[in-house]
Amino acid sequence: MHGLRYDGEIEKAKRYAEEPERFRFDDFTVRFDGDNNGHIVTCAQGDLRCDCEFFSIRQVCSHTMALERLLHDMLPEPGHGLNELGVMTPGETSTRVSPRKLKV
Numbered sequence: 001m002h003g004l005r006y007d008g009e010i011e012k013a014k015r016y017a018e019e020p021e022r023f024r025f026d027d028f029t030v031r032f033d034g035d036n037n038g039h040i041v042t043c044a045q046g047d048l049r050c051d052c053e054f055f056s057i058r059q060v061c062s063h064t065m066a067l068e069r070l071l072h073d074m075l076p077e078p079g080h081g082l083n084e085l086g087v088m089t090p091g092e093t094s095t096r097v098s099p100r101k102l103k104v
């Protein structure tokens with residue numbers, strides 16, 4: 001059989017799998033196997049929701065945070081965020097270059 005070139009596809013797949021920023025999850029449902037109970041985390045345009053009690057109070061929980069960690073590059077930015085609740089924002093780190101000694 002020579003019709004389909006799987007080799008090329010496999011090579012591409014390997015490369016793509018190493019570049020998670022290429023992927024964007026939109027809407028999905030995840031069954032989460034928690035320590036005590038199972039939970040269902042849903043995502044709508046990058047907006048994560050969980051059915052657990054903690055989430056209903058805090059709008060964030062260990063389950064959504066775990067998923068954010070796993071998918072951080074692959075989740076789209078939510079249109080209107082929950083940022084007042086302390087969602088992590090990338091901090092600016094100013095790296096100081098050590099001053100070079102100039103010989104005059």
Ligand SMILES: [Zn+2]
Binds near residue numbers: 050051053055
């Ligand atoms: Zn939860």
